[in-house]
Amino acid sequence: MRIVVDAHGGDNAPLEIIKGCYMAVNELKDISILLVGQKNQLQQIMTDNGLPSSKIEIVDAPDIITMEDEPTSILKEKQYSSMAVAFKMLKEDKADAFVSAGNSGAILVGATLLIKRIRGIKRAALGAVMPSLEGPYIMLDCGANVECKPEYLDQFATMGSIYMKSCLKMENPRVALLNNGTEECKGPELQQDAHKLLKKNQGINFIGNIEGRDVPLGGCDVLVADGFSGNITLKVSEGWGKLMSGALKDMLTKNIKSKIAALLIMSQIKEFRRKMDYKEYGGAPLLGVTKPVIKAHGSSDAKAFKNAIRQACTFAESNMILEIEKFLAEE
């Protein structure tokens, strides 16, 4: 599996990205990495950190897309950026999947305009794989489309369901619509109309509306939302994860008694942290385009980035995109 990586995306680029790539080539089978970025700088970092340059192929790209750049800059001013060059390699079949922790808007523009959407898909959706008490679920859209139509949500549901089947090997994922009440008639017009379409969608196991409080408790496997409320849900969840992690730390380091308590429950804490750590699940797949594209979390460290690469491999090995095409052809 050949993964093309944008070396300059994310808060901790390029060092943590490079380290993540090394972790991936050491841990994963049959993988080769094409690292796109400013060659001299990347080589220097590898030398400084004692990383053997033989294991990863560097592809030179002179420019960088920053978080401040306009998303469309990837097509014009920044067409020689690491992200743009990486997308072109994916397009030209020089790689099987793409990973970047960079500017989400630019990834979306690059994926939809350079790689193209699957024929029949109205909008590509960013799907976040999130932790819940009962295991991971995918939420989509989580920010690519702030204004949605009911048909988009219906397609998000299909794509999310196929993702959970193909990539997470879930048999009959429960699809739910994020809403402010469980009754069919609840919510704004968009949610009411989407509910009707989802009920008729034969390709999914639609269990109805879901309220926010049941989401972290594991009430569904595919959470369908417009990009605005999806983004709010994603980020409120991240905030609570951070709060919880900070609170646990405070409680367990306050004094000598609490430090002893920490030692006594260390294994449970670790297990819980691992279960609720969204970095474990990799990044956010961009669903609805013709090639596997993964948006790694902007704050990815080496381990999180390695997990995003692993996820890209799983995505590329799956028949996910074919399944979406098949579903659309049957409709």
Place this chain on the structure above:
Amino acid sequence: MRIVVDAHGGDNAPLEIIKGCYMAVNELKDISILLVGQKNQLQQIMTDNGLPSSKIEIVDAPDIITMEDEPTSILKEKQYSSMAVAFKMLKEDKADAFVSAGNSGAILVGATLLIKRIRGIKRAALGAVMPSLEGPYIMLDCGANVECKPEYLDQFATMGSIYMKSCLKMENPRVALLNNGTEECKGPELQQDAHKLLKKNQGINFIGNIEGRDVPLGGCDVLVADGFSGNITLKVSEGWGKLMSGALKDMLTKNIKSKIAALLIMSQIKEFRRKMDYKEYGGAPLLGVTKPVIKAHGSSDAKAFKNAIRQACTFAESNMILEIEKFLAEE
């Protein structure tokens, strides 16, 4: 202070409501409670539980509004329900404030059509007082208006700000708009237009957009949202609170070692639980109507309901409604 209470609202009515009323008359100064509901049943419960009937005045109402009833039933079929009768007593100045843990839609209809909105207020908003790492904040609207206009959000901001000043004695509350990015241009059209109005609003300390992740960490004192995304934020937060509470319990009761750990950090756990318990802060004030109305949480136990009564007293003692009228007159 005379508080009129709907005895039959909420999951634990009427027993926990009655107990909450007794806690309130015992703990709070200068308070009298008018408990509206099925007189015989209420008296029987008081007798069965050894509660002195002298302390609370019961007002008979034959009917009950259930969660399944249409909100507008309060005006017609259910005009002799405990909630409707309680609203009428508030309207006729037989009470200074109203508390119910019942059907939110019916409370909204009752408050806006029986009590009336403040002149100039376009929509009443349900404001939830929520815990964050840095203390309580108010979020509004959290469900009364799923479809909003920018002007509504602007008024929500003013009302929330006045509430935090008048009732929580906060000096210069930081008002933020819930959005999917901090930049001014972010979000759907509603949020973009609301942002412009909020920037111009001279009566508030507007600090800009806030992303979901900063909300539980205490990034603002007044969180302005449309009723749909506000409701999602509220409920996702509740879900995480529940998750956290359950996870802590699991960790600390797994085996003998973890039970010892629990004893060692008991005081920290209690402190944290108290800080993050939304029941501590009472219920949700309905802002924008001419009298103090508090919606207690549907799952309120006696203590939560007592806190909602305390909140109703604070609301009624404050000059909150006058301040809103003053602000609107100056505009």
